Amino acid sequence: MRGYACRRSPRKFSLKLFSVVDVKMAEISQEVLQGLDTVAQAKLRAAYAAVDNHVKDGQVVGIGSGSTVVFAVQRLAQRVRDENLRVICIPTSFQARQLILENKLVLGDLNANPVLDVAIDGADEVSAQLDCIKGGGGCLLQEKIVASNADQLIIIADYSKIADYLGSVWKKGVPLEVIADCYVPIMRKLEKMGGKPVLRMAKAKAGPCVTDNGNFIVDCDFGVMQEPAKLEQQLLSIPGLVETGFFLQMAVKAYFGMQDGSVKTLDAPARQ
Numbered sequence: 001m002r003g004y005a006c007r008r009s010p011r012k013f014s015l016k017l018f019s020v021v022d023v024k025m026a027e028i029s030q031e032v033l034q035g036l037d038t039v040a041q042a043k044l045r046a047a048y049a050a051v052d053n054h055v056k057d058g059q060v061v062g063i064g065s066g067s068t069v070v071f072a073v074q075r076l077a078q079r080v081r082d083e084n085l086r087v088i089c090i091p092t093s094f095q096a097r098q099l100i101l102e103n104k105l106v107l108g109d110l111n112a113n114p115v116l117d118v119a120i121d122g123a124d125e126v127s128a129q130l131d132c133i134k135g136g137g138g139c140l141l142q143e144k145i146v147a148s149n150a151d152q153l154i155i156i157a158d159y160s161k162i163a164d165y166l167g168s169v170w171k172k173g174v175p176l177e178v179i180a181d182c183y184v185p186i187m188r189k190l191e192k193m194g195g196k197p198v199l200r201m202a203k204a205k206a207g208p209c210v211t212d213n214g215n216f217i218v219d220c221d222f223g224v225m226q227e228p229a230k231l232e233q234q235l236l237s238i239p240g241l242v243e244t245g246f247f248l249q250m251a252v253k254a255y256f257g258m259q260d261g262s263v264k265t266l267d268a269p270a271r272q
């Protein structure tokens with residue numbers, strides 16, 4: 001067992017760490033919630049709260065990827081229509097680009113708009129330190145580039161993503177984007193580091209999942225991780241490993257939709 005892993009089985013999360021946000025629930029009509037299960041409703045509420053609290057007129061906004069972000073884009077489009085907001089949206093994936101266009105939002109790019117006011121994105125797991133695992137949808141590289149150029153990264157998620165330590169609820173492993181030509185030697189190195197790497201396969205296509213950047217994804221299980229920063233440094237030192245799904249000390253706030261219909265937030269701890 002390496003230094004970044006944790007032997008004991010930690011609690012999944014401590015709700016006392018979270019503070020309640022008063023979301024104007026009246027603004028979310030039953031029509032919008034209709035047909036959504038509890039998890040989808042939680043995603044929607046978190047997304048709406050984040051867009052309402054963090055997007056302002058004249059901003060450049062990073063648009064993350066995944067199912068929760070769909071609700072954020074819908075809310076943003078509604079606010080743009082209702083409030084005449086002028087917002088430029090920077091996508092983190094092909095999916096995000098499509099969402100921006102389908103919702104008739106203004107599409108920008110990092111070269112034309114290199115400084116973002118805020119990026120709003122989902123996560124696969126969020127620790128009590130507000131560290132995240134992302135990349136369940138395979139978009140981690142562009143998501144990290146966009147987030148790293150934003151003044152604020154705001155995470156939106158449902159209650160199932162909350163964990164004290166990374167690796168305690170997300171059991172599919174840390175998504176790693178790798179150059180296709182060398183995925184085998186990279187997987188051998190990951191095994192030597194104590195990980196259990198699996199090449200992610202596509203769902204509706206024969207063969208591996210190919211990212212928007214033409215790379216492969218290797219999901220590597222390292223167990224519960226108490227020191228993900230140390231592990232990330234080791235991973236990034238492997239030639240051909242392009243990026244990890246660790247988003248450490250990046251987010252400033254997370255919005256969690258809860259089972260009871262409330263939205264709770266977690267702020268980043270003071271960082272050096």
Ligand SMILES: O=C(CO)[C@H](O)[C@H](O)COP(=O)(O)O
Nearest residue numbers: 066067068122135136137139
């Ligand atoms: O990192 C991501 C895609 O690469 C997503 O943000 C993450 O997988 C969460 O997705 P969802 O909102 O569908 O739960």
